[in-house]
Amino acid sequence: xxxxxxxxxxxxxxxxxxxxxxxxxxxxxxxxxxxxxxxxxxxxxxxxxxxxxxxxxxxxxxxxxxxxxxxxxxxxxxxxxxxxxxxxxxxxxxxxxxxxxxxxxxxxxxxxxxxxxxxxxxxxxxxxxxxxxxxxxxxxxxxxxxxxxxxxxxxxxxxxxxxxxxxxxxxxxxxxxxxxxxxxxxxxxxxxxxxxxxxxxxxxxxxxxxxxxxxxxxxxxxxxxxxxxxxxxxxxxxxxxxxxxxxxxxxxxxxxxxxxxxxxxxxxxxxxxxxxxxxxxxxxxxxxxxxxxxxxxxxxxxxxxxxxxxxxxxxxxxxxxxxxxxxxxxxxxxxxxxxx
Ligand code: SF4
Numbered sequence: 001x002x003x004x005x006x007x008x009x010x011x012x013x014x015x016x017x018x019x020x021x022x023x024x025x026x027x028x029x030x031x032x033x034x035x036x037x038x039x040x041x042x043x044x045x046x047x048x049x050x051x052x053x054x055x056x057x058x059x060x061x062x063x064x065x066x067x068x069x070x071x072x073x074x075x076x077x078x079x080x081x082x083x084x085x086x087x088x089x090x091x092x093x094x095x096x097x098x099x100x101x102x103x104x105x106x107x108x109x110x111x112x113x114x115x116x117x118x119x120x121x122x123x124x125x126x127x128x129x130x131x132x133x134x135x136x137x138x139x140x141x142x143x144x145x146x147x148x149x150x151x152x153x154x155x156x157x158x159x160x161x162x163x164x165x166x167x168x169x170x171x172x173x174x175x176x177x178x179x180x181x182x183x184x185x186x187x188x189x190x191x192x193x194x195x196x197x198x199x200x201x202x203x204x205x206x207x208x209x210x211x212x213x214x215x216x217x218x219x220x221x222x223x224x225x226x227x228x229x230x231x232x233x234x235x236x237x238x239x240x241x242x243x244x245x246x247x248x249x250x251x252x253x254x255x256x257x258x259x260x261x262x263x264x265x266x267x268x269x270x271x272x273x274x275x276x277x278x279x280x281x282x283x284x285x286x287x288x289x290x291x292x293x294x295x296x297x298x299x300x301x302x303x304x305x306x307x308x309x310x311x312x313x314x315x316x317x318x319x320x321x322x323x324x325x326x327x328x329x330x331x332x333x334x335x336x337x338x339x340x
Contacts, residue, residue: 004031022279039223047232057085091121096170098181100161104153121172159190231287238321248323270309
């Protein structure tokens with residue numbers, strides 16, 4: 001199998017506080033292959049956005065990556081200095097955040113921002129960069145792009161601004177796009193268009209996407225594989241159809257059971273009791289055990305390792321499935337433990 005584009009191995013992110021060190025990520029491992037869409041899903045506070053921040057080197061101090069490795073095309077990036085990381089962001093890693101106004105400077109026109117970003121990362125003239133910017137705005141569905149490029153961000157609607165942000169994220173032809181809740185602030189009717197657009201353009205350009213969302217519906221529609229995160233730990237990872245239709249981890253089952261379905265009649269939605277623990281109150285053993293409806297005594301003392309599961313699509317490159325639970329169906333285990 002070829003080397004993954006992005007690889008995280010046992011990444012631990014810590015925040016020193018007066019009351020001790022808090023672990024926001026606790027041994028996260030995952031791979032993302034070129035051209036693939038990996039969804040990161042979990043409730044608020046699960047740590048999924050922290051994974052995105054760790055990848056792009058934007059963990060707010062005093063937080064830090066305490067151990068583990070992050071590699072892009074085999075090169076370690078978790079130990080780069082601020083200027084090297086800045087060069088990587090934009091050029092090799094594009095970013096799309098929930099609020100487009102955090103990515104766009106309100107004082108500059110769209111042309112200023114796109115042309116400057118293109119010229120920072122690609123060896124082109126100002127005229128060539130402007131032509132590329134107009135073509136990209138046209139591709140992301142901005143009508144009359146040649147005229148609108150000289151408008152300011154406030155001249156655009158929320159949905160149109162997010163299209164501009166996608167153009168900004170892709171203008172330097174990155175290998176990887178981190179999209180953190182890219183549609184949460186938008187109308188439902190616009191959400192699907194933006195997600196489809198992001199997926200189509202990344203597929204055209206061979207860019208991989210890490211899509212961070214709390215919305216399983218978005219994951220089902222978009223992702224090739226999905227990683228379920230709980231309390232800064234990986235609960236389950238695998239091909240999206242396997243994880244959605246045959247969730248192995250009780251937390252994933254709870255997330256799936258809480259989604260309304262238009263196709264199937266469901267007597268009532270399942271609610272996961274309790275709430276995501278605060279970082280200073282994560283239980284020993286399995287972090288999910290206080291909320292788990294099938295927990296045993298062992299779950300309170302033994303932390304489950306990621307275990308390889310047999311997949312319905314076994315044999316395909318992205319078909320590997322892993323889950324961290326002491327009560328996995330033993331017939332589903334393939335043997336061995338792995339980080340994801
Ligand atoms: Fe539930 Fe135990 Fe599995 Fe954790 S290890 S998810 S508490 S059954």
